[in-house]
Amino acid sequence: MPATNVETLTNPRDSLPNVYTNVTAREVDFVTRFGDNWTALRNILGIMRPIRKAPGTSLKSYTASVTLESGNVDPGEVIPYSKATIVQASKADLTIEKYAKAVPIEDVNTYGAEIAVEKSDDAFLTQLQNTVLSKFYTFLNTGSMTGNGSTWQDALAKAQGLVLNKFASMQKDVTAIVGFANILDAYDYLGAADITVQTQFGLTYIKDFLGYSTLFLLPASRIARGVVIATPVENIDLYYIDPGDSEFARLGLQYTTQGETNLIGFHAQGNYSTAVGESYALMGMALWAEYLDGIAVVYIGTPTAVTNAETITATVGDALLFKTAHNPLYSVQELKDGSTAITNYTIERDGVRLASAPSGTVTIKYTYIA
Numbered sequence: 001m002p003a004t005n006v007e008t009l010t011n012p013r014d015s016l017p018n019v020y021t022n023v024t025a026r027e028v029d030f031v032t033r034f035g036d037n038w039t040a041l042r043n044i045l046g047i048m049r050p051i052r053k054a055p056g057t058s059l060k061s062y063t064a065s066v067t068l069e070s071g072n073v074d075p076g077e078v079i080p081y082s083k084a085t086i087v088q089a090s091k092a093d094l095t096i097e098k099y100a101k102a103v104p105i106e107d108v109n110t111y112g113a114e115i116a117v118e119k120s121d122d123a124f125l126t127q128l129q130n131t132v133l134s135k136f137y138t139f140l141n142t143g144s145m146t147g148n149g150s151t152w153q154d155a156l157a158k159a160q161g162l163v164l165n166k167f168a169s170m171q172k173d174v175t176a177i178v179g180f181a182n183i184l185d186a187y188d189y190l191g192a193a194d195i196t197v198q199t200q201f202g203l204t205y206i207k208d209f210l211g212y213s214t215l216f217l218l219p220a221s222r223i224a225r226g227v228v229i230a231t232p233v234e235n236i237d238l239y240y241i242d243p244g245d246s247e248f249a250r251l252g253l254q255y256t257t258q259g260e261t262n263l264i265g266f267h268a269q270g271n272y273s274t275a276v277g278e279s280y281a282l283m284g285m286a287l288w289a290e291y292l293d294g295i296a297v298v299y300i301g302t303p304t305a306v307t308n309a310e311t312i313t314a315t316v317g318d319a320l321l322f323k324t325a326h327n328p329l330y331s332v333q334e335l336k337d338g339s340t341a342i343t344n345y346t347i348e349r350d351g352v353r354l355a356s357a358p359s360g361t362v363t364i365k366y367t368y369i370a
Contacts, residue, residue, distance in 0.1 A: 023268050026121070027256035030266045034125055035259050037201055038238070041129075044205065044214055045287075046176050046233030050261050053094045053239045053284070061292040062086050087344060087355060094239055096284045099128065102276040117277060128264070128281060129201065136287035137222040140180060140229050142348045143295025146330060148302060152189045152228070153210065155298045156181070159230035160211050162296040167232060170291075176213035178236070180229040183217035185300065226300045235294045241284030255282050292346065299328070299369060307333065309365045323351035326368040334365035 042050070053059070069080040101124050107116040145162050149155030160177055167174045183204060190197075197206055197217070204217045213233065223229065243265030244257045255265025265282040289295055312322050327350040335342040337358040344355035352364055 024256070026117075027266045027268055028258055030121055030125060031256055031258040031262075031264055034128070034264045034266075035261065037125075037129060038263055041201060041203070042238060044200065044203070045178060045236060046213055047236055047238050050238040050240050050263070052242055052261075058093050059239060059286060059288050060088055061289055062088055087346065094241060094284050094286050096241055096243075096282060097131075099124075099281040099283075101279040101281075102271075102274075103279075105275040105277075108277075121279065124279065124281070126202065128283065132285045132287060133203075134222070137180070137218065139287070139289065140231070140295060141223065141227075141297065142292065143229060143231070143289075143297045144293045144346050144348060145296045146298065146328075146347075147296065148299045149228075150301065152181070152185050152300055155228045155300045156210050156212070156215075156230070159228050159296040159298040162298070163230050163232060163294065166291075166294055166296075167234075172234070174232040174234060176233045177211065177230055178233055179209075179212040179215040180218055180223055181215060182223050182225045182227065183219055185225055185228075186215075186217045228298050228300070229295060230298075231289060231295045235289045235291055237288050237290065239286050239288055243282045243284075255280070297328075297349070306369075307365065307367050309334075309363070312362045312364065320355070320357060321348060321351050321353045322362050322364065324364060324366060324368070326366075327351070328369050330367045330369050332364060332366045334363070336363040337361075 038050075067083045067085070069082045073079050101120060103116050103120055110116075145166060147158050147162055149158040156179060159179065163177055164174060186206075195206060195209070197204060199205075206215045206217070207213070209215045212230070240261070240263050242257075242262045243255050244262045253267075255267050257265050263283060263285060267280045269278050269280075270276075271278050306326070308324075308326055310325055312324075329347050329349065329351070332345070332347055332352060335345060335352060338360040342354060342358075342362075346353045346355075352366070354362075
């Protein structure tokens with residue numbers, strides 16, 4: 001039998017250990033720190049585990065309601081079923097996001113590699129993390145379960161009550177509730193109270209406060225003053241695309257990942273044509289709520305309810321969310337597609353989302369908070 005020649009393929013980086021080992025270590029350090037940060041954030045939020053999103057699927061949120069039949073049933077008679085209705089309320093694609101950072105050789109010469117490279121890596125990591133959180137806060141504000149409380153503490157209690165009542169009606173367990181409030185509203189209330197406020201990864205929060213497992217205190221850019229938001233931890237999931245799932249190597253793209261849950265891919269290299277150090281990050285992450293009407297958005301104080309009628313022209317290709325001229329919306333009195341009443345819709349903070357595309361003009365009579 002003829003001898004078989006076996007060629008061992010090696011990583012080209014192995015031939016230059018002094019240069020490339022440092023680059024590899026930097027890549028591993030970056031993705032490890034990113035993963036560790038998200039593990040800590042998941043623990044703060046109470047999320048049990050991240051969910052890998054399969055290719056070709058999208059994220060969906062739902063609203064749920066139950067129409068209860070009479071429980072007064074004669075002996076031997078058939079017990080009527082109460083009708084449960086689940087409506088898809090929101091849908092989004094979890095897409096791969098690509099980022100790049102460049103550090104010119106002049107910065108290394110001026111500040112040294114520790115400042116120019118490592119500090120910029122730290123800032124890069126923080127911004128990537130904040131991108132995911134920012135989208136989550138925007139999504140939270142679209143919660144469709146609304147109410148109002150006379151004070152900040154009352155609003156927190158009302159939000160918690162709305163959430164508990166909603167999930168009890170759906171016969172779903174709630175182990176803990178997380179809340180989100182404006183930091184200035186919180187400190188107006190807290191004053192000189194002896195309460196431990198914690199800060200981690202740029203997040204300020206209070207543990208075990210007024211029935212909340214965690215209450216996050218956010219700036220006005222994330223949540224407006226006069227608003228509190230609550231949802232069960234069971235309603236929050238972390239979805240991600242694994243950069244190691246797809247065969248990127250066939251394109252000549254090799255990203256370093258780390259651990260069992262690959263939330264991010266990272267690659268660093270030098271570009272001789274521009275004399276810069278390039279860093280590339282690849283990720284697809286989203287914090288998402290399964291039930292949009294499982295998010296309570298409660299306004300502090302008694303809002304002035306103003307009713308307005310508005311006609312919006314629907315055109316081909318319109319999104320199903322029809323934004324109104326006023327927001328936040330409080331309720332809808334009448335909704336029509338032409339002259340036909342529309343019943344399958346959900347109220348979002350800045351408009352009404354229809355379950356199917358309209359064929360003509362959309363007329364909305366709604367109440368908003370002035």
